[in-house]
Amino acid sequence: MDRGELEAKRLTPAGERILSAASALFYERGIRTVGVDAIADAAEVTKKTLYDRFGSKDKLIAAYLEERNRSWHRFLDEQLDARDPQTPEEVILALFAALSDWMAESRRGCGFINASVELAAPDHPAMPTIVAQKQWMRAEFVAQAELAGFRSTGELADRLLLLHEGALVTYRVAAMEHAPEVAHRAAADLLAAWPRV
Known part of the structure; x- marks a missing residue:
């Protein structure tokens, strides 16, 4: 799968410590509850250094999510390499299977969904x-659906995305630990029934 290059900007050692500390704190405690003082303390830098490296808390939040996105893509690459799907349908289902493993390590749910709720401002x-x-994620579902020869690939991708994202929200909000597995089974049923060209 071609995700393009997701290059991280080069950071100084202090910048890396700030981003690492902010990432852990934002994910575990929430973006709005974590102040720059706590981040600077955790990174063992001054607030001035934090602002010199990132400019503002909002820009640090953006950097945190960019790094989380790169981590997600690296994780998916590793998962797909390990699972070695042979067909587009298997790629789609591998993306759902990977969600179970990701969520096992991400007890607070999806960092992107959490951030969108906290930030709100468009x-x-x-x-x-x-x-x-x-x-x-939706574009990847569309691409794989097209390769598989399904009809109405946009509609199929919309449904797959709703299953995928719904599993993330349900896992976090409803504390349904098996939500990713339920979504995986639902995706398999959807693919099996979907008409082909």
Whole structure:
């Protein structure tokens, strides 16, 4: 799967510590509850260093989500390499299977969904990354559906995305630990019944 290059901007060692600390704190505690003082303390830098490296908390939030997006793509690459799907249908189902493994390590649910709820403002510097991450997932479903020869690939991708994202929300909000597995089975049933060209 061609995801394009997701290059991280080169950071100084202090910048890397800031981003690492912010990423852990934002995900575990929530973006709005974590202040720059806590991030600077965790990164063992001054607030001035934090602002010198990132400019503002909002830009640091955007950098956190960009790095989380790169981590998600690396994880999917590893999962697909390990699962070695042979058909487009198997790729789609592997993306759902990977969700189970990802969520096992991400107890607070999807960082992008969590951030979108906390940030809300459509002009926040992090919103383009959040939107692009979800659009990419849908585009991947469309691409694989086209390769598989399904009809109405946009509609199929919409349904697959709703299953995928619904599993993320249900896992987090309803504490349904098996939500990714339920979504995987539902996706398999959907693919089996979907008409082909």
